[in-house]
Amino acid sequence: MIEIDGLTKRYGDKAAVDGLSFVVEPGVVTGFLGPNGAGKSTTMRMIAGLDRPDSGTVRVNGRHYPGAAAPMAELGILLDARSVHPGLSARANLLALARTAGIGRRRVDEVIELAGLGEVAGSRAGGFSLGMGQRLGVAAALLGRPQTVVLDEPVNGLDPDGVRWIRLLLKSLAAEGRTVLVSSHLMSEMAQTAARLVVLGRGKLIAETSVEEFTGRAAAGVLVRTPETGRLGQVLAAPGVTVVHDGTDLLRVTGATAEQIGAAAWRARLPVYELTPTHASLEEAFMQVTQDAVEYHAGATR
């Protein structure tokens, strides 16, 4: 369990994390979402005690992590940036970490096999591809069989096989009753893996909920097929209603229910051949929710 309460971290006069509070429960995979610069990595660094919060508290399994007697039993963490020594072999990197907790070579070899690094365990980590580096980082996080696992972008750079491995691994860790917090920009992957979500924007909490509730809350669109796209669009025009016309006989309407659209079309005597409510995908829901909280827009918006 991770309990975060009133967490604030400033760099200069800019707050990277601003009064953040949320709880990550054991037993399910919790996705940690947010645009670039939302404060995810900073929060993870504070969970691991690498950065000191300006105010607020972080508790890992009910305790202040830096005071833990057996840190590797409590928390295993993969950070976004690389944190291995390129001059050391994969095995030496893992062994150096394992030694601090009296973990033996057998467990080191076990995580090497688990991460699919068996053939390169003796090679210097500096020559590893991004994906291999990620596997090594995940192996390091699992070394102590920790109660809580925190992974920042674990699928970054992984091949499809690796992505699948991470998905199954995270689920099995959660099923063992561990606490699993994982960040990713791959929404489709997150939708398959996570049961709960913590969403950040500009250092603040935007949502802390289940995946279903999060996507359900997002403005679901209604697909309307009509030969009178232009006129129906005018009829539907109202504050809070968006009508997108893709040039065919389809309209995508958000901000109005299928009932409202059907009734409006009937009153205006416009034919409608199809009226389909659609659910927002996690990606669409995420985009809607974080629109105002995006730190770095790519060129013009929308």
Next chain:
Amino acid sequence: MSAVTGTVLAPVPATAAGPVTQVRVVRAEWTKLRALRSTRWCALTAAVLIVGLGAAIAGSGTAYHVSAANSAAKGISAALLGLLFAQLVIGVVGVLAFSGEYGTGMIRATLAVVPARLPVLWAKVVVLVGLVLPVTLLCALVDFFAATAIVSSRGGSAISLTDPGVLRTVVGSSLYLTVVVVIGLALGALLRKTAAGLSVFAAVFFVVPIVVGALPPNITGFAPYLPSNAGGALWGSPLNATNPLSPWAGFAVLCGYAVLLIAAAAWRLRTRDA
């Protein structure tokens, strides 16, 4: 991995990790230091510099004769001249022990598993001292026996370890380099960047003593207290032969710098974000 059991929580399987102890962190640091190629290269280079240069000096010029002006210890100090180069290599090992971890990002992994942080600093001190002290002592002894054998074979004085000041000079050279590696370590921890750590180290141990040596004597009363000069009093550094500090007083001054720098490094490691 156990089977996925849906929403029913199985008890979390036993952990593999025990408590962090200082001894375990020392083992971890030794694992890193031993496995790094730079450690082996630096140790080898230091050995070649000390022994090779000592043998070359012993074998060139007129063979050393002990007299009222030229003590036995002074002859050994001259044979240890390679130390002045070796200290740069030793300083590199010290600086890299921390800056190498900051530069590669490994420091985050290291401090995440030892969140109390200070045990990492103490462990690095222990393994560096544990490496440098025996290696440099061995180098100094080999250098001593090689140089004295060459000098006496060329008709010079036979100098033995029991002659006044000789044992102190030989052991002192090793003690000097051992404190130097600790100072390098502290600089690496304080500055975090390899380039910055090495620049400051080189400035303090090479540039400043030379510049100060060229200044008028009335404004350089502090010169004997510079780290390299103070430490040089112990092993009779030829660069600062007239140091007014007694050998052990000079060494105490050098140790004082090391303690201050390590204390500053500990404070910074403990209070700053990794």
